[in-house]
Amino acid sequence: MNAIPETPLLSVRDLRVHFSLPGKGLFGKPRTLKAVDGVDFDLFPGETLGIVGESGCGKSTLGRAILQLIPPTAGQVVWLGKDIVGTRDRDLQPLRRDLQIIFQDPLASLNPRMTIGEIIAEPLVTHKADLGKAEIRNRVKTMMARVGLLPQMINRYPHEFSGGQCQRIGIARAMILEPKLIVCDEPVSALDVSIQAQIVNLLQDLQRDFGLSMLFISHDLSVVRHICQRILVLYLGNVMELADRDTIYAAPKHPYTKALISAVPIPDPELERSKERIVLKGDLPSPINPPSGCVFRTRCPFAKEKCATDIPMIETLGPSHQVACHFHGRM
Amino acid sequence: MFNKSRNATALEKSGPVEEFEGRSLWHDARIRLFRNKAAVGSMIILAIIALMAIFAPMLSPFEYDEIDWGYIQEGPNWENGHIFGTDGNGRDLFIRILYGARVSLAVGLLATAVSLVIGVTYGAIAGYFGGRIDNIMMRFVDVMYSLPFMFFVIMLMVVFGRNIFLIFVALGAVEWLTMARIVRGQTLSIRRREFIEAAHATGVSSFKIIFRHVIPNVLGPVIVYMTLTIPQVILTESFLSFLGLGVQEPLTSWGVLISEGAKVIEASTWMLVYPAIFLALTLFCFNFIGDGLRDALDPKDR
Ligand code: SF4
Numbered sequence A: 001m002n003a004i005p006e007t008p009l010l011s012v013r014d015l016r017v018h019f020s021l022p023g024k025g026l027f028g029k030p031r032t033l034k035a036v037d038g039v040d041f042d043l044f045p046g047e048t049l050g051i052v053g054e055s056g057c058g059k060s061t062l063g064r065a066i067l068q069l070i071p072p073t074a075g076q077v078v079w080l081g082k083d084i085v086g087t088r089d090r091d092l093q094p095l096r097r098d099l100q101i102i103f104q105d106p107l108a109s110l111n112p113r114m115t116i117g118e119i120i121a122e123p124l125v126t127h128k129a130d131l132g133k134a135e136i137r138n139r140v141k142t143m144m145a146r147v148g149l150l151p152q153m154i155n156r157y158p159h160e161f162s163g164g165q166c167q168r169i170g171i172a173r174a175m176i177l178e179p180k181l182i183v184c185d186e187p188v189s190a191l192d193v194s195i196q197a198q199i200v201n202l203l204q205d206l207q208r209d210f211g212l213s214m215l216f217i218s219h220d221l222s223v224v225r226h227i228c229q230r231i232l233v234l235y236l237g238n239v240m241e242l243a244d245r246d247t248i249y250a251a252p253k254h255p256y257t258k259a260l261i262s263a264v265p266i267p268d269p270e271l272e273r274s275k276e277r278i279v280l281k282g283d284l285p286s287p288i289n290p291p292s293g294c295v296f297r298t299r300c301p302f303a304k305e306k307c308a309t310d311i312p313m314i315e316t317l318g319p320s321h322q323v324a325c326h327f328h329g330r331m
Numbered sequence B: 001m002f003n004k005s006r007n008a009t010a011l012e013k014s015g016p017v018e019e020f021e022g023r024s025l026w027h028d029a030r031i032r033l034f035r036n037k038a039a040v041g042s043m044i045i046l047a048i049i050a051l052m053a054i055f056a057p058m059l060s061p062f063e064y065d066e067i068d069w070g071y072i073q074e075g076p077n078w079e080n081g082h083i084f085g086t087d088g089n090g091r092d093l094f095i096r097i098l099y100g101a102r103v104s105l106a107v108g109l110l111a112t113a114v115s116l117v118i119g120v121t122y123g124a125i126a127g128y129f130g131g132r133i134d135n136i137m138m139r140f141v142d143v144m145y146s147l148p149f150m151f152f153v154i155m156l157m158v159v160f161g162r163n164i165f166l167i168f169v170a171l172g173a174v175e176w177l178t179m180a181r182i183v184r185g186q187t188l189s190i191r192r193r194e195f196i197e198a199a200h201a202t203g204v205s206s207f208k209i210i211f212r213h214v215i216p217n218v219l220g221p222v223i224v225y226m227t228l229t230i231p232q233v234i235l236t237e238s239f240l241s242f243l244g245l246g247v248q249e250p251l252t253s254w255g256v257l258i259s260e261g262a263k264v265i266e267a268s269t270w271m272l273v274y275p276a277i278f279l280a281l282t283l284f285c286f287n288f289i290g291d292g293l294r295d296a297l298d299p300k301d302r
Helices: A058-067 A089-096 A118-125 A133-146 A163-175 A193-210 A220-229 A246-252 A254-261 A267-273 A305-309 B025-036 B037-054 B093-129 B131-146 B149-160 B165-192 B195-204 B206-242 B253-261 B272-296
Strands: A010-021 A030-042 A048-052 A074-079 A100-101 A181-185 A213-219 A230-235 A238-244 A315-318 A319-321
Touching: A010 A058, A030 A058, A030 A238, A048 A058, A048 A220, A048 B206, A058 A181, A058 A213, A074 B025, A100 A163, A100 B195, A118 A133, A118 A163, A118 B195, A133 A163, A163 A193, A163 B195, A181 A305, A213 A220, A230 A254, A238 A246, A238 A254, A246 A254, A319 B253, B025 B037, B025 B272, B037 B093, B037 B165, B037 B272, B093 B131, B093 B206, B093 B253, B093 B272, B131 B165, B149 B165, B195 B206, B206 B272, B253 B272
Parallel strands: A048 A213, A048 A230, A100 A181, A181 A213
Antiparallel strands: A010 A030, A010 A074, A230 A238, A238 A319, A315 A319
């Protein structure tokens, strides 16, 4: 991807999603869980942005907040030049045609009481009911063929399909309206490795043919490397690093990114043995009570005093490389 | 790992062009239900009782309110045609049991249907929207629950006078509360599922999500509870009749017949025994069917 168009399709500005939880005990103060705490990025037409991080880092919440499935607490989600945060459900309805989502658990994302024909047709029935039954059925069959499902299966039920096929059904449902953006929430992590490759290739094909943009949420760096042009690293709801794929794999600047990348096995045993590994100690701190200063400092091997007091600002290193660390240049 | 093999391999080995028929979960449940002997037997017995109730006038030479002056409170006797005997007013007991079946079954089915419609809609709405709406709606249910039922019925009777329709209303108005609670609980667990989120993400309206996605998925426990509600309603009606709050003479129900029989149990046992057999048989059948349905609809927790 060299010539990225100038105007972004989607701009996320200082997006925050906080959940308030009841306090401990009867009279405890209500606590706040900061699932997403100030995220900024742009997404351009036809681009795939990977959002990576450990489970519990807020990446799924971020995806849902962008689609307004979870109401953001603060910040902006600018879709095609218009901020959609706080828009009423009824006014969001026409926008939803262009915004779709694919889920992690393929079977759970399909209504067990509906045939797959009905499931895939639902977006069409909702947005283009004037097409008529026959035409809707036609389009469903065409889309089924496109995602690698036998169109004769149209009257079957989800429980009659395997996980990979269910994910194809989910993709067909997301694609049937030819949306502009698909949020893929760990679309392959529940599948077998051999099937993961098929689904990832299918997504890439569809993206190329339809000119889609994708937000690809995953914890699996090898999958993300394969499909994404840019990668955003999230930790406890904060952006750690955002860069082109090649930059981030070749020269990661943030210690957290370095640790994640060093944990990915390299197929070459020579290199695998000789590479420098950064092992993270400890567990992910609770997002209810995040560390002061840099949220990563409790697990960072390079943490200094300054990290506990000052929140690192996002620094721009290159045309598309941003990092949030005080000492990124001195490690 | 990610070599560029085409995905559409499934298409290449395309089989016959006609569409396969899918096997829905309902279909599977039906098969499991029909394998359950007790449930099938119960359905047959219930069907026979229902058919007898429907075609009652053809099955007996007597009318349900016809007084046979020659045989007052006589025991069962095949020669004179009073096969179950007669009651204290000389009316044929067999035909009265069948007419009683009409009332009892109709009360059971209608009151349950009323409770089903109100309870499922109410519970699904409360559970789906959650939050404050849920709170207000369910507190109202709690308040209704705490009203003493008998008091409620007696009040209705006093205000509107005695008629069958009121019994439906009274019973339905009480039974839907439990139904609403069951459906709300189920809805709470369903609405977190991803297919609901998928529908929401597509822009399906809440109303359609409730009726297209939530309710079909909570119907399993609802159907089971329904088969258990029918006998409960029949029993409650019998109880009301026993207290003299039920249907009006000469119309009758199983409850009325049993209460009359109980008064003369020493002199004429048959007046208690026959209606009681019908009532007990019906209750058993509904319970067996409910059991069978539960196993059929939820094969996991057997
Ligand atoms: S700011 Fe400090 S604690 Fe945070 S990543 Fe950089 S070195 Fe580590």
